[in-house]
Amino acid sequence: MMFKQESLAWHCSYQIGGVTHFFTAPNTYDEVIAVLQQCKAKGLHYFIFGLGSNVLFPDDLRNDQAFISLKKLAYWKNRTTNWFVSSGVPMSMLAIAGLLYNITDFELTYLLPGSLGAGIYMNAKYNQFQISDIIDRVYYIDLDRDNLFIQSISVSQCQFGYKKSIFQNHNWLILGADMKVIPSGDKDNELQMVLRRWLNLQDQSNLWTFYEFFAQELHLLAEKGIIIPDTLKSIERYRNSKSHFKYPSSGSIFKNNYDFGTPIGALVDQLNLKGLTHGGAMISPHHGNIIINMNRASAHDVEYLMQVIMNEIYKNFGFVPELEVVQT
Ligand SMILES: Cc1cc2nc3c(=O)[nH]c(=O)nc-3n(C[C@H](O)[C@H](O)[C@H](O)COP(=O)(O)OP(=O)(O)OC[C@H]3O[C@@H](n4cnc5c(N)ncnc54)[C@H](O)[C@@H]3O)c2cc1C
Numbered sequence: 001m002m003f004k005q006e007s008l009a010w011h012c013s014y015q016i017g018g019v020t021h022f023f024t025a026p027n028t029y030d031e032v033i034a035v036l037q038q039c040k041a042k043g044l045h046y047f048i049f050g051l052g053s054n055v056l057f058p059d060d061l062r063n064d065q066a067f068i069s070l071k072k073l074a075y076w077k078n079r080t081t082n083w084f085v086s087s088g089v090p091m092s093m094l095a096i097a098g099l100l101y102n103i104t105d106f107e108l109t110y111l112l113p114g115s116l117g118a119g120i121y122m123n124a125k126y127n128q129f130q131i132s133d134i135i136d137r138v139y140y141i142d143l144d145r146d147n148l149f150i151q152s153i154s155v156s157q158c159q160f161g162y163k164k165s166i167f168q169n170h171n172w173l174i175l176g177a178d179m180k181v182i183p184s185g186d187k188d189n190e191l192q193m194v195l196r197r198w199l200n201l202q203d204q205s206n207l208w209t210f211y212e213f214f215a216q217e218l219h220l221l222a223e224k225g226i227i228i229p230d231t232l233k234s235i236e237r238y239r240n241s242k243s244h245f246k247y248p249s250s251g252s253i254f255k256n257n258y259d260f261g262t263p264i265g266a267l268v269d270q271l272n273l274k275g276l277t278h279g280g281a282m283i284s285p286h287h288g289n290i291i292i293n294m295n296r297a298s299a300h301d302v303e304y305l306m307q308v309i310m311n312e313i314y315k316n317f318g319f320v321p322e323l324e325v326v327q328t
Helices: 029-042 092-101 104-109 116-122 188-199 207-223 230-241 264-270 299-317
Strands: 004-007 019-024 045-049 065-069 076-078 083-086 135-142 150-154 172-179 281-283 291-293
Touching: 029 045, 029 065, 029 172, 076 188, 083 092, 083 116, 092 104, 092 188, 092 207, 104 230, 116 172, 188 207, 207 230, 264 299, 281 299, 291 299
Parallel strands: 019 065, 045 065
Antiparallel strands: 004 019, 076 083, 083 172, 135 150, 135 172, 281 291
């Protein structure tokens, strides 16, 4: 598996990031191991990520850092007793599986950007539902060990909380997870076909491509007579009303501070900061906790607005909001 020169802007939903000489997207476990060994041999630091929907890559990159996207490590094993889903599978595929197999627990993932591996890392959520509700066991590699091998951990040991997991405190690469549900019926061919169509897309990290793909898959299932639940329709309405897919962004910039009580977006609104621009970036007029890339924004433009929000919230409400977006 070779590294190649690539603009990171192509591999994240922000469409921001400089050019690296060391980008790769392995699609098998053996390739992942080979890439990690190459990094070691070349003395490269590395950043492991998925679809890049929660990262802000820098404009200028160090030349000793590799970027390893697991978005092509996407397969779904239909075992007789459970499902294993690998980390590169987009979370929204679970919603499609939910429709095919009539599993309502997977609805939270519909149009939730990003891959399952990162969803586990972040404990991604929609309303009160979280990824930790639907998985049973996580498989990972401890990258700090000399010999790299697969280990597993049960969901109860993963220290899941609001946007928190044990994986944020360790140098562990998540390979995938067993799902909690025990599937009945056989729709595996249909599921695998959707996954293949997804893998054939060129620009999977682009939010509009992501949205169109899953909205279209839903439409195709409806045409085949599958009833689309109201929950999925309301998720689509909600995300469109907040313009989630219209402009490049990373979704929420800050985690909500539940000790304070009011969501960060509402505080930004109270401070009249919505619509504020800097360079090509803007605090979304539709959601105060999202900074959008309006027009060829740089990472610096986004960082400037992040700092404005942090300063103003500290001045007016007495705390500094915690970043949700990951910077490398
Ligand atoms: C428009 C929009 C709306 C969003 N709405 C929501 C929402 O409603 N709820 C929510 O929770 N989030 C939301 N997000 C954020 C995003 O969907 C989640 O954080 C998602 O988990 C990111 O997945 P990803 O594959 O893109 O992760 P990336 O951005 O690629 O990576 C995020 C982090 O996970 C780590 N990581 C990724 N894969 C692995 C792995 N296999 N092993 C170890 N570490 C890994 C990376 O190192 C990085 O620190 C939204 C984002 C956007 C752009």
